[in-house]
Structure formats: structure tokens, C-alpha cells
Amino acid sequence: MSTIEEKSAIEKNKQVVIRFNEEFFGKGNTDITKELLAENFYNHSAPPNAPTDASPMVKFVTGFYSGFSDISVQIQDIFGEDDRVCVRKTLTATHSGEFMGKPATGKKLVTTIFDIEVLKDGKITERWNSTDFPQVFQGL
Template identity: 55%
Template sequence: MKTLKITILAMFMAATNLVCAQGLQSKTAVNKSTMEKNKEVVVRFNKAYWESGNVEIVKEFLADNYVNHFAPPNGPNDASLMVQFITGFRKGFSDVTIEFHEVLGEGDKVSLIKTITATHTGDFMGKAATGKKVVINIVEIDTLKDGKITDTWALSNFPQVIQAL
């Protein structure tokens, strides 16, 4: 009888472990799937935004409550800034390409290390066209919710690039 109780207890514990492991595996698969989708959203947004200058992409990929945490002080820090910036940037630069060196996902965040290259062929921020090739290096972290980017933090050499024009 004692052996039967121990056997039943052992089987119960094994079944519980199996159910827990399957639940964890399922949850991990869902989280991985969401992370992969988030990474895809950020990459698609960046390619369309930088390379095409597509301002409509902002509506599709940025949440209504989007916050740009690297916006200049005393100005807008919402999606309107993103539209304003890329519109001006595309008037001043051509041959824009983006290269992703790293795209990492963790939880609801996607981190990027990327390089934007372009040619200064028009007026930008009061600087007449120089014909110079520029290289902008950016480290960025985006937060996503329900498939949309809600927040962006970034560091770049953009001020130094513009100063050198």
C-alpha cells in the first residue's frame, strides 16, 4: 500500500512537471513569436521611414500615444516630429540607405544598432548642399505594444554629422 501511494505520488509529480513544462514552453513560444513580430515591425518601419521617406508609415507603425524620448527640448516629442524630421531630411539628402548591425528583442523592447548613409544634395537645417556622403550611427531602443511602437530612445552622432557639413 505504501509503495502504491509513493508510486501514485511520483506519477502525479511527474505529470505536474510535464504540464508545467508544456505551459512554459507554450508561453516561451508565444513570447518568442511576439518578439520576432516586434523586431519585424521595427525593421520594416525603419526601412520605409529612412529609405523611402514614407510619412504614411508613421500612422501605420507608431502608436497614437508615441513618445520620442530623444526629441529636442521644448518641442514636440510625438509622431509629428518624426514626420517633420524625415520630410526635411529627405529634401536635404538623397541615396539614403540603412544597415542594421544588430536587432535584438527582449520583452516588449527592440534594440537596434544601425547606420544611415546618405548624400547631402539639398538644403538641410540651414546648410546648403555640399555633395558630401554622411554616415549616421544610431543606437536605439523601441518599446512596442499591440504591434505598434510606443516609445523610442536613441543616441547618435547626428549633431556631429550636421556640424561637419
């Protein structure tokens, strides 16, 4: 691939990741996983003993949207190289309903999230994730 083709492919991959964040995390649209995640998607950051497909992510987002309101995802940084896209984002929300057994507190949640996504043919095939969500959630 030429340098121009490589840059174009990287930009397309970034757009897929941005769209996934806007739809899945920003709007709670779990159906977007069928369009933007590959059939063999592998979540390297799945909880212990959980499936490594998208199902734990879908379950989390569904529960999150029932326990939080005013949800916003802001991408702070996005970088791409070869088939990988790295994102640093901030998620804000208000704890307005029960989530993970914890009753609503009305407090604002602000958490930082780092993702590395691997893409092939316009779909996300692998994902690594790091967040301070557990610590932030305990403080609500």
C-alpha cells in the first residue's frame, strides 16, 4: 500500500471506532455490534470467566443505560497505525437508577477510558480496554 492508501485506511478505521463509540456507548445502541464488530470479535478485556465475545459489553451497556442518565462520551484523543486505533475518552453520566445492586445516588460519574481496537475489512475484530470505572463507581 502507498502512504496515501495507508492514511486513507487508517482514517476509515478511525471513523468506524468513532461511530462505534457514538452509537454503542453514547446512545446505548447495542444493535450496532452486529454491524461494526466482526463475527469472530475477541474482547481481551472481558471479565474473568466471561465470554470473550461482545455479550458482556452489551450486558454492561444495557445495564448502564438503565442505571444512568445524561450519558455523554467525549473522545479526547484518537490515534491510528496499521490496523489499530487507540482512543482516550471521557464518559460522564448521572447515577439515576439502580446499577450493579447500588441504588441511585444522583451523583455525577466521570470516568476515563482507554481502548485499543484492531480492525479488518471495516469491522472491529479485537479490543483491549482500560478504565478507572470500578474505582469511580465505588465512590458514588
